[in-house]
Amino acid sequence: MKKNIVSIIAIIGLGLATVNAQKSIRLGYIDMEYILQNVPEYQEANRQLDNRVQEWKAEAEAKLKKVEDMRTSLDNERPLLTKELIEDREEEIAYMEQQARKYQQDRFGPNGDYIIQKKQLVRPIQDQVFTAVQQIAENRNLDFVFDRTSDIGMIYADKQYDVSELVLRTIQRTANREQLQGRDEIEQMERAEDLTPEQEDAKNEREALVEERKNEREAYIEERKRERDSIRAAKQREFEERRQKILAERERKRDSILQAREKKNDTIN
Template identity: 75%
Template sequence: MKKRVFTILAIAALGLSSVTAQKTIRLGYIDMEYILENVPEYQEASRQLDNRVQEWKAEAEAKMRKVEDMKTRLDNERALLTKELIEEREGEIAYMEQQALEYQQNRFGPNGDYIIQKKQLVRPIQDQVFSAVQQIAENRNLDFVFDRTADIGMIYADKQYDVSETVLRTIKRTANREQLESKDEIRELEKAEDRTVEQDAEITKREEQAQEKKSEREAFIEAKKKERDSLKSARQKEFEERRARILAERERKKDSILKLREKKNDTIN
């Protein structure tokens, strides 16, 4: 199956080459299992993990044997036990069985210790392999490199064949087209669809520059507005303080006049 998938990918890549007529696509592949088998550090760590796995298996089997022994003893003694004791023993057995199953899951389940440690064991070697593959692919001008031991294990691809951005643009355009109503909007979208990724990038760059200038203008206008508001507030405050002083002075003079009149009336009387 793996060889068939690899063959299909190779044929597809060669077909792409004949269609584009740009250059012959160069392929390479690795055998990750062979590489791992010949890395001494990996083999030693793998042996240590295998020993640990055997210990886990022995522990899991011991737990399940204990549960089975408890069930057998209960079956043999059931006729001699009261209903309450039977229920108590059955509850204990159910608990021990649940613990045994949880132990197996924690050790060998999808997120168990074995899977986690296996990934940790392989990851450093994979990092070295990926780094070496990239260097070799660049030196030999390879366009794609696959792992023949994986179902679809492409581990290197020349960026010129990356159409992710084009796919993303197509998805967005399809979504936009569904929202359009007028003919003008549809024509505008069709013009956009004819643009290349590079043209879109240039337009986006110009739009960002225009937006940046607009933001700068708005910031300048806002700063000027704040300056005018500040001056206006200062003038208003100055006016109110001056008005308060004038009113206070009037009140003082008014009080002085009233006091003089009162003093004069007292003198006459």
């Protein structure tokens, strides 16, 4: 466990170098086993659980002993029994043994009663410990608190040292680099990734403003285009109307001339 804590601290130290190289890190640790041993409520509940465990063990041993007694009895009586009776007894023994193993698993398996009740027993104390640790860490300006007796390791960390976003950005940077071709593009991306959170926010605001103005400009251009198209369409309709009127007038005059010629010919005839 001590090696794990040392490794965690080393990793944290490397990560924090990119966050705040000037500030010293304040660490604290607890001994959860010591705390539990000195909480009367936990000790009393633990004693009750131990008594229950002893009862479960006795019950499991009794079931297994019964199976062994049945097997011994069958071995002694085998010469006197028919084949059918022997098979029936063997099936009964196999069933009883299966039930005994199932009882053991239900009580002491990975998801058995003992593990479940042990967790239920410890959880209220752990909740109190975590609450107390958070208060103490904030009051004493501790950056990290570890449990030296647990595989969990770190149980409190100041949020300013959360480098999850940096990890995500690093992963994204690696993926983006695979898509970039030119050195200028890579250098530009690296400069953008080295920005502080405040600079990143300011950059995002500028980009949002530029994008907003771009959208406004595109909307204005689109509106002007619609106006020009509307004017052009109106002029086209007006031109077509005049053209149709001219054609209609020409057609009317031509018909009038033809009618006059026909009347003249009729008069001559």
